Every structure is written in structure tokens, then in C-alpha cells.
Amino acid sequence: MSTLRLRIFDGTRSLFAAPVPFLITITDGNRVQRFRNFRQENDIPFDLPFFDNGGDNYTVTVWAEGFQQAGFAPVALSDSFSKILDVMLLPDKKKLKFSFVDAPWDSINALYPFLGSDLDRVPGTARYELLMQNSPEVIACILNLCESMGQIHLSQGTPLNYIKQLCWQEPNSPKQDRIFAWCDPQLIEQVKIAAAAKLFSEELNPGVFHQGATSSWKQIQFGEANVQLTFHERNTKVINGVECLMVEPDIDYFRDLGAHAIYEVIPNSLTHSITDPAEVYALRWIAGRTAGVPEFAPKYKIEG
Secondary structure, three states, X not given: OEEEEEEEEOOOOOEOOOOOOEEEEEEOOOOOEEEEEEEOOOEEEEEEOOOOOHHHEEEEEEEOOOEOOEXXXXXXXXXXXXXXXXXXXXXXXXXXXXXXXXXXXXXXXXXXXXXXXXXXXXXXXXXXXHHHHHOHHHHHHHHHHHHHHHOOOOOOOOHHHHEEEEOOOOOOOOOOXXXXXXXXXXXXXXXXXXXXXXXXXXXXXXXXXXXXXXXEXXXXXXXXXXXXXEEEEEEXXXXXXXXXXXXXXXXXEEOOHHHHHHHHHHHHHHHOOOOOHHHHHHHHHHHHXXXXXXXXXXXOEEEO
């Protein structure tokens, strides 16, 4: 037998405080359903069959009324240790709210100075607060990307050390699924080094998904919600004496390019929707907890 310990969290990154009927479905790698029922606990152990083969790659999903379904696969179980899986349930989209209590402009600008390096404090604050009021999804995307890039350790520093200034003007203003910024060209060399170490994978023909792009690499650390750094090397700007080039960071739901095209780009083009920063938030948090890396904790939370 193998043991799975399932813990269920909410959008504040805390265990569910009140009992909620969770519909839990557990399917083994042979596609045999091993459990499907309601449980009210937020921390639940399961004893499950052990096969010593691909059958041990389980799929776990959790749903509750008023919340979006979440889960993870594959959850590799063993007969020699207990596996912990942390899952985050977000409120239904109509009820979902971003809480930026921990993200006032002064602290965010101090943490990520490239966000406001083009303006003095007062106009920078006004711009940020207006965007927060009118487009909270864009602020969530910015904070997702800043937190994620700050957790990518290159041979020298993180991507944030090379970004000099955020682009705020159209057509490259921040969006809910990506940002554009001016960066030191050395960032490309650092990403190439990371790719040689199997931390990134180069995307061929980047202009297919990123108009005008000249090169692009995607982080491959997690199964979902990896950072992609796409470069527009023909777009340049001198900042503090450094000729910078444009970088376009974004986060895709899926690591595999084929899955990204089939399940994300194509549906988004058909429905005219774009990547949801709330879904990125949950996917990246779950992926990080599963991988055992420092918690993904951007300076906001999700309530509902």
C-alpha cells in the first residue's frame, strides 16, 4: 500500500478554515478510479494500492460548491514514504476578488524598482493605483511575474537583476497575461547558460506566438505555470547608459509546447480569452509546493 496525504488550501494560501464538503476523486495510473466521495476535512490521509510501476502515477482532483476544480497529476506514490499533496481551490470566477492589502505602491516599487523607474513617486503611485482600480488582473499578472522571476536563479542573479524598466505605453503596456520591459542584453546570455543546464528550453520560431520576437526560452522546472522569457532584440532603448532590449515575460499554463498550443493558445484564440492570472497563481503555487521549492507567494491574495 501507499499513503497519500491531501491538504486543501484556499486563495489566501491558508488551509480552509471552515468545514466544506469537498468532492475528491483519485484515479491511479491505470485509469482506475480508487476514490470518489465527499469529505469535509482539509487534511486527509488515503491508503491506496501500490503497483511499483506506472500505476503509481495518480491523478487527484478536488471540487467544492462555489469553487473552481483543482488538482494535480501525476502524483507519484511509493510504499516507502507518505506523499503530501497540497491543492488550492479558488472561488468561482464571479465571486473571485484580488486582495492587494500587502501591495501598496511604495513597498512594491521598493521591492521591484524597475516598475516605477520612469516616474517620480507621486505620478507613479497614481498610475499604479488607477490600474489596480480599473484592471486588478493586470496588477496580479505583474506581481505573479515578479515573484516567479525572483525565484529563478541564474548563474548570476535572477532575471529581475537585468530588467531596467517596465514598458507602460501602448502597444506594450502591461496586460493580464504578460508584460514588456527593457532589460540588459546580458539576460539573454544568462538564459542560454540556464538552458545548457536544462533549466530552460528554447522555443523555435518564437514569432508564431509572440509577434516580432527574435528568441524565446521557457522555464521547464514545473509541469505547469513556468515563466517564458521572449526577446525582441530589434527593439532597443538606452537606459542609464546601457543599450537595453525588450523582453516579454509571461507564464503559460502548460510546460509542453504542444499542450500550450492545443489547450491554451488555440482555445484562447477561439474564445477571445487570455491567460487568467488567478489560474496562474493557483497552478504555480501547487506546482511549487509539489516540487518542494520555496512557496510562491506574490504580494496579493485571492478571496471570495
